Amino acid sequence: MGTVVDAAKQDVNGSLAEKKPTVVFVLGGPGSGKGTQCANIVEHFGYTHLSAGDLLRAEINSGSENGTMIQNMIKEGKIVPSEVTIRLLQKAMQESGNDKFLIDGFPRNEENRAAFEEVTKIEPAFVLFFDCAKEEMERRLLSRNQGREDDNIETIRKRFKVFLESSLPVVEYYDSKGKVRKIDAARPIGEVFESVKAIFAPKNEKVKGYGHVLRLNECCSCT
Numbered sequence: 001m002g003t004v005v006d007a008a009k010q011d012v013n014g015s016l017a018e019k020k021p022t023v024v025f026v027l028g029g030p031g032s033g034k035g036t037q038c039a040n041i042v043e044h045f046g047y048t049h050l051s052a053g054d055l056l057r058a059e060i061n062s063g064s065e066n067g068t069m070i071q072n073m074i075k076e077g078k079i080v081p082s083e084v085t086i087r088l089l090q091k092a093m094q095e096s097g098n099d100k101f102l103i104d105g106f107p108r109n110e111e112n113r114a115a116f117e118e119v120t121k122i123e124p125a126f127v128l129f130f131d132c133a134k135e136e137m138e139r140r141l142l143s144r145n146q147g148r149e150d151d152n153i154e155t156i157r158k159r160f161k162v163f164l165e166s167s168l169p170v171v172e173y174y175d176s177k178g179k180v181r182k183i184d185a186a187r188p189i190g191e192v193f194e195s196v197k198a199i200f201a202p203k204n205e206k207v208k209g210y211g212h213v214l215r216l217n218e219c220c221s222c223t
């Protein structure tokens, strides 16, 4: 089977030019709205959404030999070893037929980050980071009602701790490389998506220089 990079090699002339897939990492605390906003981005911008958590839950349900280990780790709010998660992500990328991916909830720690880079040689285009207060995230998780085993107060607290201790340093790493696009995710869903759209909209549709981003079909009060 070819690699993800192989699948993305074909250029417009049909020749085999090296073209790596576009990857956007989507990070944020538990319940910050990553999955909700990824669904909107898919609809508007043609990305394939790959949630590491969803892939791990599907692996549990598939009866895989790793299922029990993954289930126990998720229940404890712990991070599953990178080799397991990266294998699932690579398989999903290959099977998608797309070359633009939103990778949601990954990398969750330094081990995830370094292993993904080492195995795939892919650098993210940028990191979309949903910033939200803990109290608001907790409220959302406790009323999500999707039957997730980890949406109980005991596991939620463990997930918050892991987020602060292990995932935020990854966001800081990418921030030091100028790759983080931070969104205030505590607002209503539609407002959050307006900010997200401004990041994904093609560059040539933006007009800069007025202290905010304008779309070509909009006008500011200066005219």
Ligand SMILES: Nc1ncnc2c1ncn2[C@@H]1O[C@H](COP(=O)(O)OP(=O)(O)OP(=O)(O)O)[C@@H](O)[C@H]1O
Pocket (backbone or CB within 6 Å): 028, 029, 030, 031, 032, 033, 034, 035, 036, 037, 053, 105, 140, 141, 143, 144, 145, 185, 186, 187, 188, 189, 190, 192
């Ligand atoms: N901006 C928002 N305002 C209010 N509720 C929201 C907002 N965004 C998402 N929600 C709701 O909060 C819950 C959690 O959202 P979502 O599943 O998208 O979060 P997540 O970041 O993917 O969480 P997790 O890390 O646990 O997978 C859902 O019930 C969703 O409908």
Ligand SMILES: Nc1ccn([C@H]2C[C@H](O)[C@@H](COP(=O)(O)O)O2)c(=O)n1
Pocket (backbone or CB within 6 Å): 030, 051, 052, 053, 054, 056, 073, 074, 077, 078, 079, 080, 081, 085, 104, 105, 106, 107, 108, 112, 150, 159
């Ligand atoms: N890179 C990842 C992503 C997720 N997990 C596990 C641990 C998380 O608590 C759980 C749920 O993830 P979510 O759906 O909230 O993004 O899945 C992991 O081990 N490694």
Ligand SMILES: [Mg+2]
Pocket (backbone or CB within 6 Å): 034, 035, 051, 053, 105
């Ligand atoms: Mg999610």
